[in-house]
Amino acid sequence: MASITLKNLSMHFDQIQVLKNINIEMQQGEFVVLVGPSGCGKSTLLRSIAGLEQISGGDIFIGETRVNQLAPKDRDISMVFQSYALYPHMSVERNMGFSLEVQKVPKAEIKKIVAEVAKSLGLSQLLDRKPKALSGGQRQRVAMGRAIVRHPKAFLFDEPLSNLDAQLRVQMRLEIKALHQRLKSTIVYVTHDQVEAMTLADRIVVLNAGVVQQGGPPLEIYDRPANLFVAGFMGSPSMNFIKTQVIIEREQLCLQTTGGDKLPLVHQYQDLEVGMQISCGIRPEHISILDSGFGHLQARVSALEPTGISEQVYCDYQGENLCIYSMQRSDCRENQAVALQLDLQQLHLFSEQTGLRLQQLPAAKGNNDADQLRRAGSRE
Numbered sequence: 001m002a003s004i005t006l007k008n009l010s011m012h013f014d015q016i017q018v019l020k021n022i023n024i025e026m027q028q029g030e031f032v033v034l035v036g037p038s039g040c041g042k043s044t045l046l047r048s049i050a051g052l053e054q055i056s057g058g059d060i061f062i063g064e065t066r067v068n069q070l071a072p073k074d075r076d077i078s079m080v081f082q083s084y085a086l087y088p089h090m091s092v093e094r095n096m097g098f099s100l101e102v103q104k105v106p107k108a109e110i111k112k113i114v115a116e117v118a119k120s121l122g123l124s125q126l127l128d129r130k131p132k133a134l135s136g137g138q139r140q141r142v143a144m145g146r147a148i149v150r151h152p153k154a155f156l157f158d159e160p161l162s163n164l165d166a167q168l169r170v171q172m173r174l175e176i177k178a179l180h181q182r183l184k185s186t187i188v189y190v191t192h193d194q195v196e197a198m199t200l201a202d203r204i205v206v207l208n209a210g211v212v213q214q215g216g217p218p219l220e221i222y223d224r225p226a227n228l229f230v231a232g233f234m235g236s237p238s239m240n241f242i243k244t245q246v247i248i249e250r251e252q253l254c255l256q257t258t259g260g261d262k263l264p265l266v267h268q269y270q271d272l273e274v275g276m277q278i279s280c281g282i283r284p285e286h287i288s289i290l291d292s293g294f295g296h297l298q299a300r301v302s303a304l305e306p307t308g309i310s311e312q313v314y315c316d317y318q319g320e321n322l323c324i325y326s327m328q329r330s331d332c333r334e335n336q337a338v339a340l341q342l343d344l345q346q347l348h349l350f351s352e353q354t355g356l357r358l359q360q361l362p363a364a365k366g367n368n369d370a371d372q373l374r375r376a377g378s379r380e
Contacts, residue, residue, distance in 0.1 A: 001185045002063035002153035003028045004049060009058035011041075011048060011210075018044050020210045022058070026203075031180050031187045033201035035194065037233065041210040042190045046156050049188060050079050062153055078147035079156040082163060084139045086131040086146075092118070093127040096145045117145045120182070121175070137168045144179065154186040161196065173199055194236050198222065206230050228355040231281050231348060237312060237323045239281045239348070246276045255280050255347075259318040261297050266344045268361040278358075281348035284325035288341045289313065289332065295339030297322075301332050315340065 009022040018041050026032045034042040047053040049060060051072035060067050067075050086095050094101075096117065097110040105113075118124045121141045131139055140160055147155055157176070161169045177200055180187055191197055197204050198218045205215040206229075214226040225231035231239045244255035244263065255263040255278055263280065299315035299322060306312075306329065313324040313332055322340070332338060349358040 001028055001183075003030075003061075004154055004186060004188065005059075005061040006045075006049075007059040007061070009045075009048065009055055009060065011044060011053065011056045018210050019048070019055075022210075022212060024205055024212065024215065026186060026188060028186055029184045031189065031200060031202045033189045033191060033197040033204050034207060035191055035197040035204055035234075036207035036213075038192060040207045042192075042207050043158055045207070046079075046158055046188060046190045049154075050077055050156055051075050076153045077156055078150050078152040078154075079158065080140075080143050080147050080160050082159040084131070084143045084163075086139060086142060088131050090130070091127065092123060092129050092131075092134070092142050095131070095142055096123075096149055099146065099150055113149050114145075117148050120179075121145050121148075135168075136164050137172060140164065140172055141175070144176075148179075148183070152185075154188065157187065157189040159191055160189075161191070161193075169193075169196075176200060194234050197234075204234075206233065208233075224357070225281075225348065226357055228279060228281075228350045231350065231357070235283060237284045237325060239283055240287070240320075240322045241350075242280045242282075242317070242320060242322075243352070244278045244280045246272060246274050246278060248274060255349075257297070257318065259297070263296055263342065263347070264344060265347070267347075268363070269349055269358040270361055272349075272358060277352040279350040279352050281350060282342055282346060284312065284323040286343040286346040287322065287324045288326070288343075289324060289330055290339040290341050293339055295341045296344075297340040297342070299338055299340050301334055301336045301338055303334065304332060313338075 004026040006022050006024045009019060010017065011019040022045065034045060036042050044053055048055050051067065051070060055068065062075055062077065087098065090098065093114055097114045100110045100113065118127055121144060123141055123145060126134065126138060134142065161172050164172060173196060189200060201218050203215060204218050204221050206213045206221065208229050214221060214230045221230065221234055225234060242257055244257050247254050247256045249262055253265045253272070255265065297317050299317040301313060302316045302321070303314040304311065310325065310327050311329055313330060315322045315324065315338060324340070350356065351358060
């Protein structure tokens with residue numbers, strides 16, 4: 001296994017730039033997930049590491065070796081594709097061992113290696129079958145086994161679970177995670193599924209339009225998104241946003257919504273100014289529907305999505321769609337007026353002008369409400 005380093009990597013097709021100045025360092029043994037919407041460049045980036053796409057600028061290092069000019073076969077990586085790409089006329093055993101055959105490894109050694117890998121993947125009873133006799137999950141395990149037998153420096157996974165049903169995806173996620181823990185290998189994994197990214201990754205890199213938006217541990221990405229795009233993309237259901245303006249109300253900084261409701265700020269923020277236009281973000285699990293009382297917002301139920309174990313309630317607030325996620329079943333009905341209570345400790349503030357997150361100031365002596373009022377008011 002080896003580290004992978006991308007330095008100032010760029011790629012364009014004719015006049016269209018699809019990757020823009022990518023800088024990522026993937027440590028040896030790290031599980032890095034590239035995530036983003038369709039067309040963001042994540043699969044192109046993965047194929048660039050594999051050597052299947054020619055980069056336009058920058059450098060790719062696998063370990064200490066600069067591999068820009070190396071052919072895919074010389075980069076010592078293994079790739080697992082979305083479509084399995086198994087040889088239909090070969091048995092499971094031959095599919096898994098074919099790359100070793102090409103390398104002229106002795107047949108007895110190939111048989112031993114394949115048997116060991118097949119056992120670890122639960123494929124020992126399927127070695128004589130052809131791919132057409134396998135389920136989707138079994139085919140994906142064969143594709144993984146074919147990659148593992150080579151003992152490469154790194155594994156590249158290109159949306160390997162997207163063709164599987166929901167139950168199989170859960171099972172395969174667990175198997176891939178167990179595989180990483182067992183092999184301690186470097187893995188670069190591409191997906192558009194936030195749940196896969198959150199559950200598998202040591203580190204997530206979020207891309208959009210060929211640009212890295214944020215990189216870090218899963219919970220850091222979820223809890224402290226760097227900008228509006230990351231906040232809205234990471235999370236299922238996604239973060240709610242309410243358009244607000246910073247005001248001073250009774251000597252306290254507040255966010256005033258377009259509907260005139262006021263949300264007191266319980267944290268202090270860097271570069272906060274009175275009159276500033278703010279997109280106030282809050283996760284669906286941090287909003288609750290009150291049985292009685294006024295709450296912070298008065299909204300109207302537009303749709304209900306009960307799943308059995310949880311419930312998602314969609315509400316219309318001043319033309320903005322808000323989602324409330326709860327493990328409790330509510331008695332709400334469509335078109336019902338409801339009072340919404342927000343957990344003010346969990347607000348995320350983003351500048352509408354730049355889209356960037358406003359950083360919270362640490363709660364320390366001297367950084368009290370009066371200090372922030374003076375700072376914010378002085379910028380009017």
